[in-house]
Amino acid sequence: MTHEELDELESILVPMKFSKGEMILEEGEVCENIYYIDKGLIRQFYFKNGKEVTEHLGADRSIFMCIESLFLEMPTHLQVEAIESSIIYALPKRRLEKVALHNVNIQILYRKILEESLILSQVHADLVRFETAGDRYKKMCKLMPQVVLRAPLVYIASYLQMTPETLSRVRATTLID
Template identity: 50%
Template sequence: MTTNIEIARKIAEVNCPLSRESVHALAEIVVCKKYRKGEIVLKAGEVCKAMLFIEKGLLRQFYYKYDKDLTEHIGYENGMIICIESYFKQEPTRLMVETLEPSVVWELPKAQIEELASKYDDIEQLYRKFIEHSLIESQIKADALRFEPAHERYNKLLRLHPEILKRAPLVYIASLLQMTPETLSRVRSSLL
């Protein structure tokens, strides 16, 4: 099993170098959670109180609109999941997070990471990088949906996140790309 120190080093390695002291401080606040496939990590109506770093597994962020299940984001190893509006406003979210595979997730609680960010410049930089990454990913997705045809959205996902295409069910990939499963099948077959 991965220790808190090892995961703090991993988080820093993936995102932003940290001093030894900062790694130890981060290790003090991270909380390991293990989930089976299909478990709900965050329900609609709950407040997002932590950023989630994925050590192992595949998680899906989604919501319901007109009783239809729509995928907003899929994250996997070394990725982060955050319901950003709920997290910053500390208000109930409309989004849900579920596991698509057995998963090991490390929570970085909001109050503690913000306290560390006020004490350590490198943790403040790490925290900013998490938020920047989340905002950039959201903007890339929004721009793709606004400006790109289906085959370009699929190719971008293939280029940027091939793990999602290998591991996520097609129905969730289609939803993530805002296309029907039939359109996704046509796009995939046109590329063969």
């Protein structure tokens, strides 16, 4: 990308700071942004049968969004919480699409962001569908080492769709390559 293209992207970024425990997006709100975590840690979660279920964990230099809400412009069932003090940049979808209309490189970047999001969702879905508890944890350690080191174990267990007790047993018996 050229300096001009980067400047144009930078002009639409909205810097945001969140304290630990602060909500970034609440259930019932419409997600209007793609978010980039410059520094920090977040979790996307929802409630099922009265329990919190962690759907996504994101750390420094990663992207998150509530994709269904973003594209259908409907209220989300998800919530996003900062689980560490976080510096996040919001990239408003409408402004990004407007800029992308006239710029092929920004169109490509937009597509790559969406591809990455879809791939991460598929990797997580396959992980919980096809892998054993031990293999799920090993893969997470390999793919998301900063999240494993920094996120509370209860959120990691939920993300991997296991109980905290199962995660504790897995961690006690797992050697990481």
